[in-house]
Amino acid sequence: MALDDVDLQDQAVQYVLGELAAGDARALERKIESDAALADEVRRLRATLGLLPHAVAADPPPALRAQVLSAAEAQHRARRTRPRRVVWSQFAAAIAATVAIAFGLDSYRTRQELAMQQQVAHLLLEPNVVRSFAMSGGGAVGTVALDLDSKRGAVVLRGARELPAGQTYRLWAQVADRAVPCGDFRAGPGGAVQAQFAVPVDAYTAPIGKLFVTVEPAGVGNKPTGRVVMQSV
Amino acid sequence: MDWSNQPDERLLEALADDPSALAPLYDRHARLVYGLAMAVLGNADEAADLTQEVFLSLCNVHGYDVARGTVGAYLTTVTRTRAIDRLRRRTRRFRLLREHHTATPVPVAMPTPVDRISDAECSRRVRDALASLPENERRALEMSYFQGLTQTEIAEDLQAPLGTVKSWCRRGLLAMKKSLGDLVE
Numbered sequence: 001m002a003l004d005d006v007d008l009q010d011q012a013v014q015y016v017l018g019e020l021a022a023g024d025a026r027a028l029e030r031k032i033e034s035d036a037a038l039a040d041e042v043r044r045l046r047a048t049l050g051l052l053p054h055a056v057a058a059d060p061p062p063a064l065r066a067q068v069l070s071a072a073e074a075q076h077r078a079r080r081t082r083p084r085r086v087v088w089s090q091f092a093a094a095i096a097a098t099v100a101i102a103f104g105l106d107s108y109r110t111r112q113e114l115a116m117q118q119q120v121a122h123l124l125l126e127p128n129v130v131r132s133f134a135m136s137g138g139g140a141v142g143t144v145a146l147d148l149d150s151k152r153g154a155v156v157l158r159g160a161r162e163l164p165a166g167q168t169y170r171l172w173a174q175v176a177d178r179a180v181p182c183g184d185f186r187a188g189p190g191g192a193v194q195a196q197f198a199v200p201v202d203a204y205t206a207p208i209g210k211l212f213v214t215v216e217p218a219g220v221g222n223k224p225t226g227r228v229v230m231q232s233v
Numbered sequence: 234m235d236w237s238n239q240p241d242e243r244l245l246e247a248l249a250d251d252p253s254a255l256a257p258l259y260d261r262h263a264r265l266v267y268g269l270a271m272a273v274l275g276n277a278d279e280a281a282d283l284t285q286e287v288f289l290s291l292c293n294v295h296g297y298d299v300a301r302g303t304v305g306a307y308l309t310t311v312t313r314t315r316a317i318d319r320l321r322r323r324t325r326r327f328r329l330l331r332e333h334h335t336a337t338p339v340p341v342a343m344p345t346p347v348d349r350i351s352d353a354e355c356s357r358r359v360r361d362a363l364a365s366l367p368e369n370e371r372r373a374l375e376m377s378y379f380q381g382l383t384q385t386e387i388a389e390d391l392q393a394p395l396g397t398v399k400s401w402c403r404r405g406l407l408a409m410k411k412s413l414g415d416l417v418e
Binding site for chain 2: 007010013014016017018019043044045047048049050051052053054055056057058059060064065067069071072073075076146214
């Protein structure tokens, strides 16, 4: 079914091309939830974009096949010689799967938007190799995104209190009954935080229950000692 | 074991125990992965390196959810993401933390006509559809998809007004959707 509303179709195109600002994208996602024609239009537009790689399909160098298969064998052998752990696979089975995404973050100003993000994350089209968490607490709001494919994470916050020297915010993932440190960050002027960190996916032996942030003394620490100032909602 | 007749999803499961299951996956999808990597990176060595990286990453994919898309769609999405990531690092345009909603193509869950026509036929159809676009529309769409540029960046590169670039992208994508309608139903 064609979409009659030209403005809405224009928004759908911009959305699929990743050109809508966060607020506009979320507003459109709300419409998608209740508008079957719009949802179908977005699906077709995405599928059309998804066909573009077929235009550039090309034969790889003949030697590459043997090289890839040899590397896969070597990787497999190396894995078998290491102690067997039930780690990434279990975690990934719960949340990672078929679609990777360009790594994007949104910032949210209101709790309503935070709640909405939770509602739409699994409905919309947000692939589950990237896991995003809305964070809130102590007047700060924002998003943590974990790219489990490339093992990177990033945090974007607003309204975080600036800490005295010698202290740092530390992000933790609650995995079963233990807290796994994910990364440290500090708030800049105006309480803005933008930081990246390596995601220790091997430490995730179970699905992440929640993320939370504590204030810790700067330096290495494997267990939270400070108070929780923020957590995923 | 001869894996050559097994479906992609079964091969992915088998990879945990038998890396030889990668061979048919490579045979089925390498042209798409390598071609996309080459289109984004424009360098044969880098494209080959990324192709290897992408296929090796399949060995670490667990809990594959068929309902979320085909293996081919997964591979092209991973390839595009990583290729653009490399391109941005190379061109110092890396904007990891941008305040945009990033929306990449998500494959449809169910088999589509793409699965029922040959790869060669599909490639021809998409190439023809692209070629039939006016030059500016095709270029803007390719810069958006294959280089990961925002419309603002495209406008700067092409020295065109942003509104014009938006129109090119919109008209181009809608025309492609119309041309390839039977493949995206």
